[in-house]
Amino acid sequence: MSVRPVYLDNNATTKVDERVVAAMLPYFTEQFGNPSSMHAFGASVGGAVRDARGKLQRLLGSEFDHEIVFTSGGTESNNAALLSAIEASPGRSEIITTAVEHPAILATCEHLEKTRGIKVHIIGVDARGRLDIGAYRAALSERTALVSIMWANNETGTINPVADLAELAKAAGALFHTDAVQAVGKVPIDLKTTSIDMLSLSGHKLHGPKGIGALYVRRGVRFRSLLKGGHQERGRRAGTENTPGIVGLGVAAEIAHANLAADMSYISGLRDRLEKGLLQRIGKSFVTGDTANRLPNTSNIAFEFIEGEAILLLLNRAGIAASSGSACTSGSLEPSHVLRAMGVPYTAAHGAIRFSFCRDNSAEDVDQVLNAMPGIIERLRELSPFWTEGGAATSTFQPTYA
């Protein structure tokens, strides 16, 4: 008997929309030309790239289409933004970021700290994942080259007030970058009305293809390219354009832009029903993150006294795909740095499950999770030494940690 598959891991990646695939296909075959070429093969492809740039411009609300630089994805965009800001800000040698950023930011900052003597200020968050604004203000100075703060957190969905944070950075004369990989296509964005200097996005998070993304660089912002060796993207990102990917990202952006409001009210409805249903059915569980201010598609629920990978394996057997902040689901065995930064106790952080929705999900998907989850949690709690007869046993179970 096969189970009906339910995909609730859209913050990890999304299915490419069929309209996106259809638009991309000709650019592998008949429209294979290099946009840089003089001949007709190249010319029409160049037009398609311009078109895609315009679509992305509209989704981001940027003032000019040439503010968009196509890259290979969110990670490249983040690396390019950080390195550029350091190289283009002589006399300024500090970066401010947060404890809950994606590794593409945190690891790059650590690298800059190690290899270029950059001082990195890491701003903490409260128990709901909200940024410590006081610490941020205190860290800003005339030494700050760049502030990099994510628009929305990938694990909890918590949204940062990036427009306000960017104003503060501007007042200090620092550049402001935001990793908006999770936010683009899920919240309204209008960059021309903000002081955000750079923004990273990724195609595969919004039903576009993998291997394509973009970096928004506000007109006039000093930029030093990461990849050298070609005039492409106005010299800002060398290398022959990934034209099928660019065309695909353009269509994905167009669809997201056209349906943003309707999609998000539908998606948040499903999300809220799942969340309420799970909390009603399962005791000793709670939502992590800032429920008043988060992405409409994300729910991160901690089920206490059990471990996330075990939950995921049993969910997987019930056809349900989600993800976990558990140490054991990552190759590094590091527990979620996001939940740790929020001070979530480890017996809860390990059992945190993230459900992330998209427009393809249905009420039936929610019902399937609501039916499967209580049994899974009960079963694992019976196996847990931290749990006895329907209650926590943390006071009696005190293992020796080796």
Place this chain on the structure above:
Amino acid sequence: MWDYSDKVKEYFFEPRNAGVLADANAIGEVGAIACGDALKLMLKVDPATERIEAAKFQTFGCGSAIASSSALTELVIGKTIDEALKLTNADIAEFLGGLPPEKMHCSVMGYEALQAAVANFRGEAWSDDHEEGALICKCFGVDEGMLETAIRVNKLTTLEMVTFYTKAGGSCATCAEGIEAVLARVNAAMVAEGTLDATAAFVAGASTDPSGVIRKPQAGKATNRPVFEISDDFVPLEIFNDEIRAAAPKPKLTTLQKIRLVEEVVAEVRPALQRDGGDCELIDVDGDKVMLRLKGACVNCQLASMTVNGVQQRLMERTGLPLRVVPVQAAAH
């Protein structure tokens, strides 16, 4: 998703002996700091015969932690305490058809729970000195704690030496950057503590060999395997100490000198093999071929080829000659 064996999946989805054992008289409670997992092992031991009559477990952990715990209970039921204590984490992993390298610590947790339960039964206190850190070498499952210990105890100062002693970096070599970072950190700490001379300490990026620190075998035709496949039995060498290296023989050797050196090396290797119930004997040296007979536990050991490689590598290091170790079958006496 992890590449779990069918046995791991079976023992996770349908765990044996899960739950509370009400009349347990030996209880071990341990946790693995690497991932926050915890295990409570409950045994019922017959005080007269010291035979384990029943075993149950409760585990807070991932799929392989639950499977390892369940496998442990299956392995110990029916054994006496002394028999059970002979089990190692490798037995748990083997019972489960292997574990991903990142998950080996789950089997270690099982092993420790058993030790703790036995200590509890005997009224002893149990403490553990096992340290874990981030996994550095995925091929051989070597974590930061193991690297640090090897570097400190043996005063290792190069990536190559770390590979010899721990195997880390000896297969795909993609962890070289990680090993170098640990090496630089630990060496710097040793210099600060006064246990290592500052001029000998490893400094990242200071290598004189920009083509990469892990080299192909210089012996060329003698072997087409990477030289760093070193046996579990491989004994760390003093040869890496600078003064001994400086005194190492020049390649030009007489046949007699060569055979003497080979004999010396074989004599050095034997104690380590004997510790594991094996042994080896030098049969003959013919040109670049060194005929070696493996004995005892070495004969059917899965790691025999690695043992041979280890000895061969050591011979080449010592003599500077492209020697090839040929294992020979036990001859009729």
